[in-house]
Amino acid sequence: MSTFLLELSYLIGSITFIVGLKQLSSPDSARKGNLLAAAGMGIAILATILFHQKDGQPVGNIVWIVAAMGLGTVVGWMMAMKVKMTAMPQMVSFFNGMGGACAAIISLVEYHSHPEGSAGYLLIVFLGLIIGSVSFSGSIVAYGKLDEKIKDVSSKALTYFNLLLLVGIFGILAMAVFQPAVLGGSVLWVLLTLSLLYGVLFVMPIGGADMPVVISLLNSLTGVAAAFGGFLYNNPVMLTGGILVGSAGTILTVLMCKAMNRSLLNVIIGSFGGGGAGGAKGAVGDQTVKEISLTDTAILCAYAGKVVIVPGYGLAVAQAQHICHELEKKLEEKGVEVTFAIHPVAGRMPGHMNVLLAEADVPYPKLVEMEDANPSMNSTDVVIVVGANDVVNPAAENDPGSPIYGMPVLKVWDAKNVIVMKRSMRAGYAGIENELFFHPKTKMLFGDAKETLGKLVSELKDL
Amino acid sequence: MASFFLENQQIIYIVILSILLGIEVISNVPAILHTPLMSGANAIHGVVIIGAIIVMGHAHSDDYLALILGFLAVLLGTLNVVGGFVVTNRMLEMFKKKK
Numbered sequence: 001m002s003t004f005l006l007e008l009s010y011l012i013g014s015i016t017f018i019v020g021l022k023q024l025s026s027p028d029s030a031r032k033g034n035l036l037a038a039a040g041m042g043i044a045i046l047a048t049i050l051f052h053q054k055d056g057q058p059v060g061n062i063v064w065i066v067a068a069m070g071l072g073t074v075v076g077w078m079m080a081m082k083v084k085m086t087a088m089p090q091m092v093s094f095f096n097g098m099g100g101a102c103a104a105i106i107s108l109v110e111y112h113s114h115p116e117g118s119a120g121y122l123l124i125v126f127l128g129l130i131i132g133s134v135s136f137s138g139s140i141v142a143y144g145k146l147d148e149k150i151k152d153v154s155s156k157a158l159t160y161f162n163l164l165l166l167v168g169i170f171g172i173l174a175m176a177v178f179q180p181a182v183l184g185g186s187v188l189w190v191l192l193t194l195s196l197l198y199g200v201l202f203v204m205p206i207g208g209a210d211m212p213v214v215i216s217l218l219n220s221l222t223g224v225a226a227a228f229g230g231f232l233y234n235n236p237v238m239l240t241g242g243i244l245v246g247s248a249g250t251i252l253t254v255l256m257c258k259a260m261n262r263s264l265l266n267v268i269i270g271s272f273g274g275g276g277a278g279g280a281k282g283a284v285g286d287q288t289v290k291e292i293s294l295t296d297t298a299i300l301c302a303y304a305g306k307v308v309i310v311p312g313y314g315l316a317v318a319q320a321q322h323i324c325h326e327l328e329k330k331l332e333e334k335g336v337e338v339t340f341a342i343h344p345v346a347g348r349m350p351g352h353m354n355v356l357l358a359e360a361d362v363p364y365p366k367l368v369e370m371e372d373a374n375p376s377m378n379s380t381d382v383v384i385v386v387g388a389n390d391v392v393n394p395a396a397e398n399d400p401g402s403p404i405y406g407m408p409v410l411k412v413w414d415a416k417n418v419i420v421m422k423r424s425m426r427a428g429y430a431g432i433e434n435e436l437f438f439h440p441k442t443k444m445l446f447g448d449a450k451e452t453l454g455k456l457v458s459e460l461k462d463l
Numbered sequence: 464m465a466s467f468f469l470e471n472q473q474i475i476y477i478v479i480l481s482i483l484l485g486i487e488v489i490s491n492v493p494a495i496l497h498t499p500l501m502s503g504a505n506a507i508h509g510v511v512i513i514g515a516i517i518v519m520g521h522a523h524s525d526d527y528l529a530l531i532l533g534f535l536a537v538l539l540g541t542l543n544v545v546g547g548f549v550v551t552n553r554m555l556e557m558f559k560k561k562k
Contacts, residue, residue: 017507018484024503024551025492031555034503038548041510045544048513052520059520061530068519068534072541079542080549091550092502099508099543105536106514109522109529120467216501222508229514231474239474240481241510247485249504252497259494342495350497355554369494 002051007236009047014240016040021248044237045069085356086316089349093142093215096222100135103128103225104195108188110232115185121232122177128228129188130169130195135221137199142218145203146211146348153204162201169194202268207430210267212349213256217264220249259344260407289425292443294452297419298459304381306337308373310410311353312346314387314422318449321360324386327453328362330460339366341373341383343391343410370410377414385412385420385436387449389428394435404430418442421452499554506547512540 016036023033049066052059059065076095083091107129114121144150169191176187183190206214223245230238257264292300301307309328315321328338340362346353354367377383385392388410395402396409412418418441427433436442445452468475492500519533 013510017510018488021485021500021504021507022488024500025489025496027493027496030496030499030503031552034499034506034548034551034555037503037507041507041544041548044510044513045516048516049520052517054517054521057521059516061519061522061524061533064530064534065516065519065537068537069541072538073545076542076545077549080546080553083550085553088498088502088550088554091546092498092505095509095543095546095550096505098539098546099505099511102515102536102540102543103511105532105539106511106518109518109532109536112528113522113526212498212501216497219501219505219508222511223504226508226511226514227478229511233514233517234474235513235517236477238510238513239477241507243478243481244485244488245504245508247482248489249485249501251486251489252492252501252504255489255492256497259497344494351495351499351554354495355498 002053006047006051009043009051010235010237013040013044013237016043017237017241017244021244085359086319086348086352087147088352088355089212089215090143090146093139093146093211093218096215096219097136097139097143099222100132100139100218100225102132103222103229104132104136104192106229106232107132108192111188116180119177122180123173124228124231126173126176126188126191128225128232130173130191131221131228132225133192133195134199134202135218135225137196138203138218138221139199139215141200141203142211142215145206150204152207155205158201158205162198165194165198165201169198206267210260210262212345213253213260213264213267216249216253216256220246220253223247223249256345256350259350262407287438289437289444290442292419292445294445294455294459297443297445298456298463300417300419301331301336301382301384301456302334302460302463304331304336306376306380307331307339307382307384308368308377308380308412308415309338309340310346310383310385310388310392310412311340311342311357312386312388312391313348313352313428314389314449316347316352316356316387318387318451320386320448320450320453321356321362323450323453323457325357325360325362326457327460328366330457334460334463339368339373341370341410341412342367343370343388344408346388346391370408374411374414377411380415382417382419383412383415385418386453387421387423389422389434390430390432392434392436393428393430393432394439395432403432412436413439413441416441419445421445421447421449423448499551502547502551502554506544506551509540509544509547512537512544515540 020033020037023029107125223242227242342353392412396404396407515536522529
């Protein structure tokens with residue numbers, strides 16, 4: 001009876017994962033999908049505690065299990081609720097790392113209890129260890145990079161070393177699986193250490209702007225690690241959940257790369273770090289920018305027919321989304337048509353801008369995707385770029401030497417006037433110069449986005 | 464080779480079907496949902512916690528290594544599950560009123 005209930009719960013769990021994931025791919029059903037998958041997870045976990053048996057024995061140490069789950073729930077809940085929206089990608093990476101570590105520890109303990117077994121068993125245990133460890137350390141480094149605690153480190157030598165390390169890991173794995181006697185039990189610690197190292201070195205050279213892609217990749221890796229746990233215990237729900245995430249996560253990673261028009265290989269091996277400052281065309285040091293005053297900006301916008309606002313990471317950092325909405329409302333009062341042009345990777349993650357603006361109650365229809373925004377640029381009177389940089393850089397179109405060449409961008413220079421709101425002339429995430437700032441149609445408005453927008457709104461009130 | 468296939472047929476079916484299902488489920492995702500979807504998938508792979516419960520639940524009461532590491536594994540797995548679903552929910556709440 002209890003086996004029946006257990007397996008039934010696993011079936012239910014698997015179904016909720018599949019349906020939930022499908023629902024997550026559409027805005028209308030996304031919330032329900034998340035809750036559904038969560039419910040299925042809960043059922044599977046509960047069933048395991050109540051009904052799982054090994055060699056006829058039910059699950060023991062329940063007090064400790066519940067204690068660990070209780071602690072994890074409290075800490076996880078608090079962390080997830082307290083984090084600012086701008087730090088969401090870091091959080092995803094952090095929790096991903098937790099899953100990877102969990103998978104690695106499972107392999108550790110299992111091997112410790114049963115160091116001998118068939119080649120198949122050893123393969124499963126060690127692969128779970130390797131993949132879980134790489135995912136764990138890689139995710140922690142990704143977290144550090146996004147939180148700007150860790151800098152990019154890159155060199156050609158590192159790329160080759162990483163490749164060697166990877167080959168080494170799989171070489172040792174093959175030995176450990178097919179000739180276990182040769183290496184003995186310490187192979188576990190060797191593989192663990194090398195995998196943790198590889199995870200760190202793999203993510204280290206990759207530039208911050210590529211982080212969401214890397215996190216998506218690590219996400220699918222953890223899914224695969226979970227699947228190996230499923231192989232180990234012949235557990236259908238771990239298998240389904242793990243492989244579903246491994247597969248879906250890989251496709252998602254490829255989709256994200258397409259949105260940036262970069263190949264995955266390019267992201268992993270040819271990071272921004274190497275080509276960055278050197279690759280861009282010519283020197284822009286002797287060019288000057290034109291500045292504009294707040295009053296002039298207000299007048300320009302108030303008497304425009306059509307204004308497009310391009311938000312970027314600077315908007316998020318300054319938490320200026322609410323005052324931006326104020327500006328939109330003020331301009332509309334004056335009869336100006338205002339829309340927001342959203343680049344797919346503006347900010348730190350896809351959808352970042354949409355989330356921020358939705359939080360500020362900007363009506364959904366006003367958020368225009370890049371493909372629809374570009375054609376209407378030449379009928380736009382003023383484009384206000386708020387803290388966006390690489391997504392409006394013309395080098396992506398006309399400079400084959402640029403690291404961002406080929407990436408689809410918002411062609412704001414087709415509009416009649418461009419006003420760029422920035423804190424300083426510092427480079428953006430890609431670390432390269434932006435010719436837009438020196439364009440004849442462009443004027444700069446320096447300052448913190450929230451302050452500048454606030455002052456702009458006041459100026460408009462007086463007009 | 465043949466015996467491996469025959470013995471593990473059902474698992475092989477599950478693996479192949481799950482891979483295809485994962486691919487199918489992700490088709491046609493608008494760019495703005497990429498991140499909540501990634502976060503949701505992140506929470507789902509927290510199912511690895513079940514392995515941790517099995518490890519800890521069947522550890523002998525005097526196997527301290529298994530107990531301590533098992534506790535850690537369950538803790539980390541729970542962080543993945545709870546943190547993952549809560550973060551995803553927060554991201555999606557922003558879409559609640561609009562569409």
